Amino acid sequence: MTADIASLPPRRNALLRALGTMLHSPVGATGTFIVAVVVLLALFGPQVSPQDPIKGNLRARFEEPGYSDASGYYSLGSDQLGRDILSRIIAGSRVSVLVGVVSVLISGTIGVLYGLVSGFVGGRLDSLMMRIVDGLLAVPFIILVVAISGVVGAGLGTLILILGLTGWVTYARVIRGEVLKVREQDYVIAAYALGQRRLVVMLRHILPNVISSAIVLAAVQVGVTVLAESSLSFLGLGVKPPTVTWGLMLSDGRQYINSAWWMTTFPGIAITVTVLGVVFLGDWLRDFLDPNVRGRG
């Protein structure tokens, strides 16, 4: 039965359909465009960056946007060490993309498996597993992360791990709820009737039917994670210099907020636009993956 379904529509069509609906959805297209630009900047930043994001130029400190001298053109101004803000924003995209993608992969994998087992096994194990989730969810996410980074110490790798190992709770709860719905479906009962083992039912029949919720949630969580990383770095509990991140740029900017507005304004716009792109993409994904909405355009 599963073999029949799998052989029905070729994958290429699904991809084409995705592209087709995306072109018809301004929100989806905008989101994809923004995310693509940010990812490309993260990958090829050093090639397109107008200046060195780390090397300072003491003769060009606190210059306003549009300043230019022998060493170059500062389209978005320069910071307290004379570094080009635009080049630093480009360099900062790398950390945001890295943290967003890697920690969401970690938390998504843990959360989906946790929710799957909790919902599928049910009974006492389910209650116990959900009480653990309640306990973790009771401490607001950012406070938990702030406290853990304080105890464990800061740094890019640690930060990714912390965000990854704390973010799974949301998935666990959502996926468990979905599993509870799906496991009562006729096709699951049919799979049992055909003599399938429990593990096979869980992985082959239930997992594929709850994964779309996880994908939509993952898009939302990328945004949440990017915001969390910038907050932590801003508070001095995240990534440390000389690594360039948008949160650290804002923390620098805050010290010179009376004189150099561009130091705080532009990195914040970078964060906002990036998160907006991710949110748009997530909205479009949700509509696209939800069969009830699909086709209504």
Added chain:
Amino acid sequence: MRAFILSRLIQLVVTMFMVSLVVFFMVRLRGDPILVMAPPNFDAEQIAKLRAAWGFDKPLGEQYITFLTKAVRGDFGKSFQANRPAMELVIERLGYTYLLAAAAAAIGVTIAIPLGIVSALKRNSLIDLVSTALASLGTAMPSFWLGLMLIIIFSVHLRMLPAFGALEPRALIMPAVTLGVGMAARLSRLTRSAMLEVLSQDYVRTARSKGLAQKAVVLRHALRNALIPIVTVFGLQLGWLLGGSVVVESVFSWPGLGRQMIDSINVRDIAMVQAGLFFFALSFILINYAIDVIYILIDPRIRFD
């Protein structure tokens, strides 16, 4: 109804127990909490002394039981930075955080509910599109950045509002707006979709066909029924406000528990960190408990379950 409230109360106690485990093990994530606490210039003897004073040399189970029995009585140990019981300090600071969160929630609700209702009534109109755009912006913007922008505009350029502290009532305005905007963004979207769903129901059509005025239909028939999801998200958002307060309080040097937490973490004041975490969690759990009770008040059907 009494059974419902009682069962939720038991659940509340269980959740607090789980929180106590989280708080207990969190400071032990690196193994020995002394490594986190001790200043780098301490020698082995001083470290051993500190360890004994905190009871970290005892078996883990015993440490936890001591921690729990003391925590239940409100004893989280002494904050070494302030040289006072951590609990005292937390309660002092908590007032400021509650004040900020309440002001932010008030701003959020005042913007979100009317905007959500109007957006739903005039779907796809200009006002709906503008509020959708603003809501997306409000969710995507880091709250601390919005705070910094407000400081640039209202403190640096217009010199209208103080940029930090809590010395005068006006100082509450910018932090509260900063926190409230995020809530308004999320809540207005939800109010809109909840209202849209309710407005297409038969009883709303019946109310209209009876010739009731638009105001009565919207407020008495539609909004009352849309309230349940709105209240749920409002409760979750209050928790989000508590979390956001950590960052926003730091931006505005607001003397609440959030900023205190950051200070305590930076000097590794473990007693304060534990007490702070505990009270953030307790506040969050109590809010959710209150929301559950509010359900019963706004939805008579729940009473008979």
